[in-house]
Structure formats: C-alpha cells, structure tokens
Amino acid sequence: MSTLLVTGGAGFIGSNFVRRVLADTEHEVLVLDKLTYAGDQMSLAGLPGPRLGFVRGDVADAELVGRLVDGLDPATDAIVHFAAESHNDNSLAGPRPFLDTNVIGTYTLIEAARRRDIRFHHISTDEVYGDLELDDPAKFTESSAYRPSSPYSSTKAASDLLVAAWVRSFGLRATISGCSNNYGPYQHVEKFIPRQVTNVLRGQRPKLYGTGRNVRDWIHVDDHNSAVLAILERGRIGETYLIGANGERSNREVVETLLELLGRPRDEYDLVGDRPGHDLRYAIDASKLRAETGWEPRFTDFRDGLERTIEWYRANEAWWAPHKDAAEARYAELGR
Ligand code: NAD
Ligand code: TDX
Numbered sequence: 507m508s509t510l511l512v513t514g515g516a517g518f519i520g521s522n523f524v525r526r527v528l529a530d531t532e533h534e535v536l537v538l539d540k541l542t543y544a545g546d547q548m549s550l551a552g553l554p555g556p557r558l559g560f561v562r563g564d565v566a567d568a569e570l571v572g573r574l575v576d577g578l579d580p581a582t583d584a585i586v587h588f589a590a591e592s593h594n595d596n597s598l599a600g601p602r603p604f605l606d607t608n609v610i611g612t613y614t615l616i617e618a619a620r621r622r623d624i625r626f627h628h629i630s631t632d633e634v635y636g637d638l639e640l641d642d643p644a645k646f647t648e649s650s651a652y653r654p655s656s657p658y659s660s661t662k663a664a665s666d667l668l669v670a671a672w673v674r675s676f677g678l679r680a681t682i683s684g685c686s687n688n689y690g691p692y693q694h695v696e697k698f699i700p701r702q703v704t705n706v707l708r709g710q711r712p713k714l715y716g717t718g719r720n721v722r723d724w725i726h727v728d729d730h731n732s733a734v735l736a737i738l739e740r741g742r743i744g745e746t747y748l749i750g751a752n753g754e755r756s757n758r759e760v761v762e763t764l765l766e767l768l769g770r771p772r773d774e775y776d777l778v779g780d781r782p783g784h785d786l787r788y789a790i791d792a793s794k795l796r797a798e799t800g801w802e803p804r805f806t807d808f809r810d811g812l813e814r815t816i817e818w819y820r821a822n823e824a825w826w827a828p829h830k831d832a833a834e835a836r837y838a839e840l841g842r
Contacts, residue, residue, distance in 0.1 A: 508582035509534045511574060513565050513615065514589030516541055518693040519629070521549035523588065523731045528553055531735070538574060540564045540607075543832065544592065548825055549692045565589045565611035568618070575618040584625040584738060587615055590662070593696055594633075595840065597658035598782055608661035609668070616672045616680070626680040627738055628669045632723070632748065633659035634684060637785035640721060645791040646684075648746045655783050666746070673744045681741040683734060685749040686790045689811065690727035691818040695826050696833040698722075699812070702761055702775075703819045704830055706768045713842060716780030718758035721787035725751040726805030736799040750790025751803035760812075767813055778842045 510527060514520040515537030524535050536559040539545045550558070563570045565587075575585070589611060591597065591604040612628065619626040635646045636653035652667075654660040672678040693700045702712035733749040741747060755763075762772040795801050805811045819826060 508584070509536060509578060510583070511536050511538060511578060511585045513538045513585070513587045514545070515539050515560075516545035516547055516549055517588060517592070518544075518697075519688055519727055519730060520588035521692050522690060522727045523586065523734065524550060524558065525553060526728065526731050527735070528557055533557075535559070536561065536574065538563055538565060538571075539589065542591075543829070544694050546825070546829075564607075566606055566614050568614050571614050571618045572621075575622050575624060578622060578624050580623045584627060585615060585619055586627045586629070586734065586738070587612065588629045590629075591658065593694075594656045594658045595696070595781060595842070596836070597656055597661075599836070599840065601657035604657050604661040608658075609664045612665035613668055616669060616678055619680070620672055620676045620678045623679065625738075626669070626678060627734065628665065628680060628682045629734065630666050630682055630684045631659065631662050632684050632686050632750070632788045632790055633785065634663040634666055638787045638789055640719060640787050642787075645789040646748060647791045648748055648794055655785050670746075679743050681737050681743065682746040683737055683749050684746060685730045685733070686723035686725050686751075686753070686788055688727045688730050689724055690815055691822070692825070693727070694833070695830050696836070698757065699760065699764070699815065700819060700826065701833070702764050703768070703816055704826055706765065706770060707820060707823070708830070712761045712765065712775040713778045713837070714757055714761055714775055715778060715842065716784060718761065718777065719756055720784060721754050721756050721789070722760075723750050723789050724753035724755060724760075724808060725749065725803065726811050729803040729805050732804070733795060733799075733801045736801040737795070740799045742798070747795040747798070748790045748792055749795060750792045751806065753808055754787075754789050755808065763809060763812060764816070767809075767816055781842075
C-alpha cells in the first residue's frame with residue numbers, strides 16, 4: 507500500500523483526483539491544502555475516511571512540509587503537486603500570492619522531496635507557452651518555447667523550470683504535466699464555464715470577455731486525472747508530458763452551447779471588457795503522452811460533458827452558492 511501526498515487536494519482538479527484515486531486504486535491519500543478562498547473541504551465529503559488524511563497548511567511552510575515528507579517512504583510513495591493560485595484574473599489584480607504559492611511553495615516541496623528522494627509529479631499548464639494565433643494550425647508540444655503572458659502563467663513557468671533544474675542538478679525523480687483548460691464538477695465559480703452556468707441558473711446573463719473569439723482546448727477533469735495517474739505509473743523521470751483531448755472551442759461557441767443546453771436563447775449573453783493581455787488561443791498536441799503511456803481520453807463528446815456538468819451545478823447549489831457572491835463582487839470591481 508503506497509501513499510500519495512496530494513497538495514491542493516481540496517481544489518477543483520485535486521479533489522477530483524483524490525476521489526478517483528480512492529475509487530480506482532489501492533493508494534492511501536494525504537491531502538495538504540491551505541483552504542484558500544478556492545479550497546473547500548466539502549469537495550472531499552463522503553470519501554472513505556480510513557484511506558484519506560487531511561492536513562490544513564501551506565506548501566510554502568518548510569517546517570510542516572518537511573514533517574509530512576518525513577512520513578513518506580521513498581520506495582513506494584509520491585507527491586502529486588496540484589496546489590496553486592490558479593486564476594488569471596486574480597493574478598492581474600494581485601500577483602503576490604502567486605509568487606508565494608506557485609514559486610516558493612513548489613521550491614519548498616522539491617527541496618523536501620530531494621532530501622528524502624521522494625518521487626514528485628508537478629501539475630502545470632499549457633499557458634506556460636503563451637498563446638497561438640487563431641488561424642494557425644500549430645499546437646503546443648513539449649518542445650514549444652516558454653513565453654508566459656500573465657502573472658499566473660509566469661509563476662507556473664517558473665515552477666516548471668525549478669522542477670526541471672532539480673531533476674538535472676540534484677537527481678530529483680520528477681515528471682511534469684502541462685494540461686489544457688479543464689471542466690467538470692467542483693470547479694470554482696470564478697472560472698469561465700461554472701461562472702456562466704451559475705449565472706444562468708440565477709437568472710443572470712453570461713459574460714463574455716472582449717469579442718468572445720478566444721479559443722480554449724477543453725478537457726474533462728477526469729481525463730486530466732487519468733493522464734496524471736498514467737504518468738505516475740509509466741512516465742519517464744525528467745520528462746514533461748502535455749495533456750489535451752482535441753477540445754478546441756471559441757468562448758462564444760461554449761457560451762452559446764451552454765445557453766442552448768440551459769433552455770435559453772443562444773444570444774442571451776453580454777460582451778464585457780477584455781482581460782488585459784488575454785491569450786488568444788491554446789491547443790495541445792498530446793502525441794507523446796499517448797505514445798508513451800497508452801493514455802486515451804474518455805470524455806470525447808464535449809456537449810455531453812457540458813450537459814453532465816450543468817446537471818452537477820444544478821444539483822449542488824449548496825456547494826457553489828457560498829462562493830458565488832464573493833466571486834461576483836471581485837468581478838464587479840474589475841468591471842467584468
Ligand atoms: P483551484 O484554484 O481550484 O485549487 C487550488 C487548491 O490549492 C485549493 O484547494 C487551494 O486551497 C490550494 N492552495 C492554494 N494555495 C495553497 C498553498 N499555499 N498551500 C496549500 N494549498 C494551497 O485550482 P485547480 O483549477 O484545481 O488547479 C490545480 C492545478 O492544476 C494548478 O496547479 C493549476 O495551475 C493546474 N492547472 C489547472 C487547469 C485548469 O483548467 N483549471 C489547467 C491546467 C493546469
Ligand atoms: O467570465 C468570463 N468570461 C470569459 O470570457 C471568464 C471568467 C473567462 N472568460 C474567458 C477568458 C478565457 O479566454 O474564458 C476563457 C477561460 O477563462 P478561465 O476559466 O479564467 O481560464 P483560463 O484563463 O483559460 O485559464 C485556465 O486554464 C489554464 C485555468 O484557470 C488555469 O488555471 C489553467 O492553467
């Protein structure tokens with residue numbers, strides 16, 4: 507029986523990962539999460555207690571991280587690092603927590619991991635590569651140049667570079683994955699899809715930034731997490747793997763589909779001010795991951811995935827309602 511120390515396990519992707527690991531594997535899980543505005547222990551409710559531990563704390567707290575990592579076994583256990591400040595709009599309004607958590611937090615974890623020789627997996631994003639032109643057939647690959655646009659993506663890029671340097675200089679047994687935009691249950695209502703779904707459920711109109719032409723490459727969170735497990739099991743140490751499922755859609759197309767699925771006219775949305783520095787398009791070429799690990803996505807029908815996600819938000823207002831007013835108050839300050 508091995509243990510996974512999962513940082514950020516009370517957030518969107520981390521909590522879905524914990525749920526999946528407990529359901530599909532024999533691993534025990536220890537979550538380390540600060541429970542910032544984005545973390546919610548309700549996201550872990552109902553999971554089997556005996557195999558799940560929870561510690562509230564900061565990944566940048568070297569003393570705490572050292573103690574938790576001392577409890578791991580280098581022969582069997584691993585750290586899976588999801589914890590981050592994750593929202594671009596917040597990083598534009600106040601970058602400092604992004605440096606503390608994404609850069610210093612990652613540094614703190616890899617220092618502890620190398621001291622005990624613990625296997626480490628770093629969760630990152632396609633945003634480290636900047637953006638692509640709308641009419642360019644190119645996609646990001648593992649050899650694309652790093653050119654992040656926002657405070658968020660620059661701190662994620664910094665954390666990737668730290669992990670890669672610790673592999674080369676100190677022999678850290680690490681892998682990195684860079685995933686495209688995730689959707690699914692337990693995603694914070696500040697993010698694009700949950701914001702629009704919960705707006706419509708509350709009788710408000712979706713808000714599209716700028717022209718709505720920007721393209722994101724959507725992947726269901728369960729497909730992201732099955733890829734992370736595949737990399738933990740079969741990935742080569744020192745390698746980066748991009749995770750994506752050919753889900754390119756313009757923001758406008760996504761909002762129109764959501765409105766249709768929610769039984770509203772397809773044009774019942776507002777265009778609002780654009781995000782400064784707004785990346786145009788992301789697109790992932792996941793050939794390396796598929797070839798080396800045999801991973802395949804299961805949620806290939808985006809419309810069906812959106813429908814299930816809408817149903818989840820409809821059924822779980824008690825989970826999202828406490829976060830909704832605060833998120834909209836932050837958007838009101840930004841005029842978006
Ligand atoms: P999220 O904001 O929903 O969750 C982040 C979690 O980390 C929260 O539970 C929060 O409490 C915790 N956290 C924040 N600061 C912490 C700290 N200092 N110490 C301990 N815990 C802390 O984020 P998410 O969308 O689930 O993203 C998870 C990871 O996946 C991030 O590393 C992000 O960069 C990456 N990622 C996200 C996406 C996406 O579409 N959401 C895509 C690619 C990669
Ligand atoms: O109300 C909105 N209206 C809108 O048009 C919001 C919140 C967003 N948008 C646009 C901006 C983006 O083009 O929708 C797109 C998606 O926005 P976000 O959900 O904020 O995601 P993005 O900025 O693309 O970043 C996400 O994917 C990569 C995650 O938040 C990151 O953590 C991840 O690294």
